Amino acid sequence: MGNASFLLPLMVVVLLHNFVATLSLESLNITTDQLALLALKAHVSHDPQNLLATNWSTTASVCNWIRITCGSRHHRVTALNLSGMNLTGIIPPHLGNLSFLAWFNIQYNSFHGVLPTELTNLRRLKYVNFANNSFNGEIPSWFDSFTQLQSLFLHTNNFSGAIPSSLGSLSKLEELVLYKNDLEGQIPIAIGNLSNLKSLYLNDNQLSGHLPFAIFDHLPKLRHLDLGFNYLSGRLPTSLFKCQNLETLILKANSFKGSVPLQIGNLTRLKWLYFNGNNLTGESVDGNREFDFA
Ligand SMILES: *[C@@H]1O[C@H](CO)[C@@H](O)[C@H](O)[C@H]1NC(C)=O
Numbered sequence: 103m104g105n106a107s108f109l110l111p112l113m114v115v116v117l118l119h120n121f122v123a124t125l126s127l128e129s130l131n132i133t134t135d136q137l138a139l140l141a142l143k144a145h146v147s148h149d150p151q152n153l154l155a156t157n158w159s160t161t162a163s164v165c166n167w168i169r170i171t172c173g174s175r176h177h178r179v180t181a182l183n184l185s186g187m188n189l190t191g192i193i194p195p196h197l198g199n200l201s202f203l204a205w206f207n208i209q210y211n212s213f214h215g216v217l218p219t220e221l222t223n224l225r226r227l228k229y230v231n232f233a234n235n236s237f238n239g240e241i242p243s244w245f246d247s248f249t250q251l252q253s254l255f256l257h258t259n260n261f262s263g264a265i266p267s268s269l270g271s272l273s274k275l276e277e278l279v280l281y282k283n284d285l286e287g288q289i290p291i292a293i294g295n296l297s298n299l300k301s302l303y304l305n306d307n308q309l310s311g312h313l314p315f316a317i318f319d320h321l322p323k324l325r326h327l328d329l330g331f332n333y334l335s336g337r338l339p340t341s342l343f344k345c346q347n348l349e350t351l352i353l354k355a356n357s358f359k360g361s362v363p364l365q366i367g368n369l370t371r372l373k374w375l376y377f378n379g380n381n382l383t384g385e386s387v388d389g390n391r392e393f394d395f396a
Pocket residue numbers: 129130131132133134
């Protein structure tokens with residue numbers, strides 16, 4: 103009983119806190135979604151097909167706007183798909199008000215600048231695709247706010263600096279695709295916490311240093327790994343050969359050295375293996391598959 107009386111005020115505080123958080127979320131509705139999208143429209147400086155100008159009109163419901171999907175139950179914007187519209191512009195902070203957004207695809211456009219921290223409010227995001235734009239600056243460490251995230255595509259941009267360790271807390275992440283940026287530094291050991299990861303593409307950056315020894319210890323679902331065209335060095339960690347589901351393993355054009363461990367024979371699902379352009383020696387060429395270690 104003594105324990106319970108001590109816990110009661112704590113529970114009230116927790117409940118009150120959740121109540122206030124719910125209230126502030128509920129003050130957002132389809133009208134605020136419309137304001138957020140109109141702010142985005144206002145921050146698009148070039149729209150070659152004039153689609154936003156003609157279609158995103160306040161005379162129609164947001165849910166009937168082109169490239170917008172709403173949820174049937176709560177009537178809020180759940181998907182924004184501006185893929186391939188050749189838009190030029192920046193992402194305004196107002197998009198952080200799209201609190202039901204799960205699908206955020208703006209690939210193949212020319213959005214630039216820095217991503218606003220207000221996006222941390224998008225707690226329901228499952229899919230983020232900002233690929234093939236001109237974003238620069240560091241990959242925000244606050245991407246760890248997207249706790250439901252399954253897919254993160256940031257390839258073919260101008261992101262620089264290190265890969266943030268905080269990405270390691272995105273426990274539902276299945277696809278992490280960061281190729282063709284200006285990323286540098288070591289691959290953080292925290293990537294090894296992403297136990298649901300199936301695809302990891304970090305190729306065509308300026309990553310350097312050794313691969314952390316244990317990074318592949320708990321990535322049993324990993325199917326596609328491409329680290330090619332970086333400045334990675336040292337020996338291949340044997341933990342790599344625990345990834346029994348690997349189909350694609352591309353390490354070419356780095357500075358790895360040493361011999362390829364015999365355990366490579368354990369990777370029975372491999373279809374694509376590229377080790378060329380390193381200082382690796384191959385001792386264990388499988389009779390049925392052709393490997394290029396040169
Ligand atoms: C949205 O919420 C605002 C207050 O925050 C309210 O004035 C408005 O009527 C609401 N709109 C809808 C469509 O519920």
